[in-house]
Amino acid sequence: MKDRGEAVLNKRNGFTLIEIIISIGIVSFLSVYLLQIFITAKNLNEVTYDLDNAVIVSKSVMESLSAGEKIGPDSDDIILKNARKLSDELIYTVKLGDDFQPVDSDFVDSSYIMNITLDLVDSSELSNMGLYNISVDIHREKLYFLKSSQNKEVYALNASKGLLLDIGGDTSD
């Protein structure tokens, strides 16, 4: 039996069974790692999409606030309209969907969370205005493809602006 196996390997022309089996084994072993490269490339695109959109959305919130838009249901800006305060502190939260637009319903899981933090630095009752340090940060809730990390901060933007002291509107606590 052994002699015949050796004879097949050494003296035969053409492909042999063992050769094929070994090649298939090597290909299947290596293809796992090769496919990981493609998955990484796809995930990099996903991260890039997140960052690009997060920058644009954070900027638009800053610009809206700079123009004097209010935060809350009576605002004209789509994103600020959906901002909700979760506690007594001046931190507003907006749930964003896959396209970085606000999701209305509480039943739908949001893909991203935006937090708008207002930190009052100076205030003047005369003009009903206060100088706020505004911080807009965006976190990602949904998972990346085949990765387990979650709730990662995508982008944070800080600016100081003079805003109306009643920027939050008449929302009762």
Add this chain to the structure above:
Amino acid sequence: MEGIVELMKKNNKGVSKVEVILVMILILLMGLAVFTLVVSSSDTYKNVIDEKENLSNLRIAASYIDNKIKQSDEQSSIYIKNNPINGEASIVIVQRVDNENYETWIYLSDKMLKEAYIKQNQEFADDMSFDIASIEEFVPSIKDDIMEITISGNKASDTFSKRYLKINLKSNEG
């Protein structure tokens, strides 16, 4: 029955026909597997590149518009006007250089965001302008002090997406 036994008989080199057939089938399968792998990896590559191209175009357009406007926010210097090439809304930025008024037009033509720098009231054609990025939709508007611009990429692609830009034109106040 006899045919199967015939196939299993070994010839003078010690290899039976069934072995040869099995190995040929395996070779075929392996060839198919290799071919599938190569084709799928090239398809994946194409998808990744297309998606990156889309993202890149939108980012360039958004970043360019944002930069341009933030560098020229002066009173009565930025407005929206229909361009003479295809009548669609475009952004016009007026600057005064050497006692002459110059206009920068940012508009969309032939699925391409373009910029033209001309003297005020001069008629301009497409070939006088520079290409910025390849996008499909560009809709600027000004409401109160806020300029809102909607840009979107290739509608036919899987990775179609829109961007909504907002810029506060502070110097229009007062």
Add this chain to the structure above:
Amino acid sequence: MIKFKTRTGSSSILVILLVVTMVVFGVLAMMSSYSGLKMARKTAQWTQDYYELESKAEIMLYDVKNIVHKSIVASNTTNQDYWTSLNRALQELDSSEVTLTYDADKIIVKGDFVNSSGDRFLALLTLENLALDNDIAIEEDLIEINTWKLIPREVEYEDAIEFKDLEVNIEND
């Protein structure tokens, strides 16, 4: 000429070709995505830097608004009182970045802010000695924002291109 001593092992060539092809595609895809991500990060960083710079102008604007309001209150609503107290109060804003130009009936506040990379932000406000009217919100009328723009740093090109002067001979007939 490479002579094949044995025909066995031919399938390893197939394996090698396959692996090389997949690695090339994978690496190209990853490099492309990564370059996209680098550009996105650059844009994100630029945005943060811009808002850091613009915040200085916003603080100046907030201070000016406060001073205007204080002057209105202190003026007992006569124009001259308002103008005098405004002139006096604005002097406290004078600094290396904020310069004031006083005219008979207008004051120009110029804010020229620079960040560490050499980008400049220019904010020009004009305060006019308009008639005060109690009932209307006058702050917007009294402060005019003429300029609110970013002046990017000048880009220095590393390789200087030198042109030699050409001598042109114009032959006259």
